[in-house]
Amino acid sequence: MRETPPRYLDPVAGLAAGLGVLALLLPWLELKSxxxxxxxxxxxxxxxxFGALALLILWAGVARAQGPAQVGLLGLALLAWGLLTGQxxxxxxxxxxxxxxxxxxxxxxxxLLALYVGYFAAYRxxxxxxxxxLLGLALLLGLxxxxxxxxxxxxxxxxEQFFTELWRHLSLSGSAVLxxxxxxxxxxxxxAGNPRMGWVLGVTGFLxxxxxxxxxxxxxxxxxxxxxxxxxxxALGAIVLGxxxxxxxxxxxxxxxxxxxxxxGLLALAMAGAWLNSLLGPxxxxxxxxxxxxxxxxxxxxxxxxxxxxTLYALLPLVxxxxxxxRGVPEDARDAGRGMGMSPEQLFWRVELPLALPxxxxxxxxxxxxxxxxxxxAALIGAGGLGFFILRGxxxxxxxxxxxxxxxxxxxxxxVDSALRFASMALRRRVGI
Amino acid sequence: MIRFENVVKRYGDFExxxxxxxxxxxxxxxxxxxxxGCGKTTLLRTVNRLIEPSEGTVFIGEQDVRQLDEVELRRxxxxxxxxxxxxxxxxxxxxxxxxxxxxxxxxxxxEARAREMLALVGLEPQTFAGRFPRxxxxxxxxxxxxxxxxxxxxxxxxxDEPFGAVDPPTRERLQDEFLRLQSELKKTVLFVTHDLExxxxxxxxxxxxxxxxxxxxxxPEVLLRSPKTPFVRDFLGPSRTLLRLSRIPLNDLIEPLGTxxxxxxxxxSATARDAFSLLLANxxxxxxxxxxxxxxxxxxxxxxxxxxxxxxxx
Numbered sequence: 001m002r003e004t005p006p007r008y009l010d011p012v013a014g015l016a017a018g019l020g021v022l023a024l025l026l027p028w029l030e031l032k033s034x035x036x037x038x039x040x041x042x043x044x045x046x047x048x049x050f051g052a053l054a055l056l057i058l059w060a061g062v063a064r065a066q067g068p069a070q071v072g073l074l075g076l077a078l079l080a081w082g083l084l085t086g087q088x089x090x091x092x093x094x095x096x097x098x099x100x101x102x103x104x105x106x107x108x109x110x111x112l113l114a115l116y117v118g119y120f121a122a123y124r125x126x127x128x129x130x131x132x133x134l135l136g137l138a139l140l141l142g143l144x145x146x147x148x149x150x151x152x153x154x155x156x157x158x159x160e161q162f163f164t165e166l167w168r169h170l171s172l173s174g175s176a177v178l179x180x181x182x183x184x185x186x187x188x189x190x191x192a193g194n195p196r197m198g199w200v201l202g203v204t205g206f207l208x209x210x211x212x213x214x215x216x217x218x219x220x221x222x223x224x225x226x227x228x229x230x231x232x233x234x235a236l237g238a239i240v241l242g243x244x245x246x247x248x249x250x251x252x253x254x255x256x257x258x259x260x261x262x263x264x265g266l267l268a269l270a271m272a273g274a275w276l277n278s279l280l281g282p283x284x285x286x287x288x289x290x291x292x293x294x295x296x297x298x299x300x301x302x303x304x305x306x307x308x309x310x311t312l313y314a315l316l317p318l319v320x321x322x323x324x325x326x327r328g329v330p331e332d333a334r335d336a337g338r339g340m341g342m343s344p345e346q347l348f349w350r351v352e353l354p355l356a357l358p359x360x361x362x363x364x365x366x367x368x369x370x371x372x373x374x375x376x377x378a379a380l381i382g383a384g385g386l387g388f389f390i391l392r393g394x395x396x397x398x399x400x401x402x403x404x405x406x407x408x409x410x411x412x413x414x415x416v417d418s419a420l421r422f423a424s425m426a427l428r429r430r431v432g433i
Numbered sequence: 434m435i436r437f438e439n440v441v442k443r444y445g446d447f448e449x450x451x452x453x454x455x456x457x458x459x460x461x462x463x464x465x466x467x468x469x470g471c472g473k474t475t476l477l478r479t480v481n482r483l484i485e486p487s488e489g490t491v492f493i494g495e496q497d498v499r500q501l502d503e504v505e506l507r508r509x510x511x512x513x514x515x516x517x518x519x520x521x522x523x524x525x526x527x528x529x530x531x532x533x534x535x536x537x538x539x540x541x542x543x544e545a546r547a548r549e550m551l552a553l554v555g556l557e558p559q560t561f562a563g564r565f566p567r568x569x570x571x572x573x574x575x576x577x578x579x580x581x582x583x584x585x586x587x588x589x590x591x592x593d594e595p596f597g598a599v600d601p602p603t604r605e606r607l608q609d610e611f612l613r614l615q616s617e618l619k620k621t622v623l624f625v626t627h628d629l630e631x632x633x634x635x636x637x638x639x640x641x642x643x644x645x646x647x648x649x650x651x652x653p654e655v656l657l658r659s660p661k662t663p664f665v666r667d668f669l670g671p672s673r674t675l676l677r678l679s680r681i682p683l684n685d686l687i688e689p690l691g692t693x694x695x696x697x698x699x700x701x702s703a704t705a706r707d708a709f710s711l712l713l714a715n716x717x718x719x720x721x722x723x724x725x726x727x728x729x730x731x732x733x734x735x736x737x738x739x740x741x742x743x744x745x746x747x
Contacts, residue, residue: 330516332518336520339507339512340512340532340535341532351520355522
């Protein structure tokens, strides 16, 4: 006989159920005569009294159930949430003019939150809860449960632009993260290996405290002036010369060398950012020699300042995690490696870097999810991305359009976060730390 | 084989080594013994140039180590440290293959060699090759550390308190197995320890150090019998005579069996110290000695133990 575990109310499941029940008391959908008109609230029982009761019972079950039963009940609640929404949208829109819109309201969102909390309550069931949720969502999308909701209607009318902006969003944040890895990891290695480079941590930490809008404001006039005045080949020449000059200056004055490296480094980052973004994104790459930088896509507005600012923001987690990871390499492992005849390079590549890698990957993960979020602001300086819809929605007073931008950003961040979390966990298990 | 000539190491005003002269003969196992801070580890690390002396020279063979490339030098010296320093991200097999890989051996050759080494230190290659260091007990990890140091068959081994971190029974077993290995391999071993019993047990010669100087460099027998300085006498402590008995094989003290047949017996592979302990415990004056099969081959008397232990030269 298997012993039955003691029955108790799991506080997380209880919270999920409480939120779910509370959500039923709130208006679920809003009916508006047009996409920018004020809405009229409706509760679930306004169109489906039986559905409201069923959902209530399901939530009570989620709070009490355990194991596979809980997973099953959560799956049913998810289905009920979507189906009730779809049914409500149909019911409210019938007999309304073409321009009428139905938007999700408080109850809809709160139930989503309740399902999210419930997901964590059932987290111990491992893959089963993930599978159930994915299957449930796929089923709802297949049935078209959300098709007549406002944000989806917006999506239908903006379909082409949506995918372009999604692509742009990904290329902007992707270029920023790639550049931040390319710059931040070496900086972290330098800071870990050389006590004189400790200021690197301070500088990257300081960068993160600058509000993003202020950083854009600082970069805009600076880049605008440079992009109009500086020709491409001169900029490239200055960067190459700067690398040699740095070595000479370093012997004379550390601070002079560092300020030279910082200014030329920022210029190089701005150019690399604009080009990498064009390479990855929907906008064509243009490199025009013999003309001011702006002809090559490095301007005061657009991708160049956006990727530059995002890269600077993403530096902190990377530098810090690389630094911490390398500092955490056991001194014995280092001593053993040296004592067995590893050269400093071999010690770094074979011992120090592999041992620091899980933490570096953690850094990439936080940098990536952070960047996907802040890329929203890039739309403000004409770089595009999903922030475009949020901006247009706010300006035009169309909340459904704001959602068309916001929801995919959240989903993207969650997706990237969990994918990289999974990768770093697998790596940690491999390395055993 | 290893020769220290007037080796001095200064850290600022502090002199960690104050002019050490020492010669380790080929194939010998020499322990550097002393209280913590006496400079024994510092001295050890000058051999593979993890520490560069401020003055003086270290020779391996006739070669001044400073004239060798430090990386090449280290690849030719086995190195085992107290915390073992196994690489946690590499399997046991990969750990053992580190130096052969650095030396550019082919994959087949280094893998075969690594398996051979694991078997040599008493770890079944089938079972242990794929394990990771975190899955090993302290004793097993220590064996892997030894296998790793031996993998490229270096003539010289440097061991810095290699058995310091394991429990006493495991430590004794590791010491025994290491002695057995050493009797076959005949490496030149420099072995740092602060444990007097360990030093007495395993050494061909002991170099007892104190605040950066060699106090006495002798075989364990001579060191225990005739300490040269008050420091050595203090360090060895009042039970040094008992320790000396542990270096005397019982085999040398056996007398033919007379008419008297002692009731308590001891194996002939035991040491004089074990016999003495057994005599004290039973309050008797003689023991029967048996061979491996349990057959009585003679007896040992308290008087002969006393003679052997007395400090006068025989």
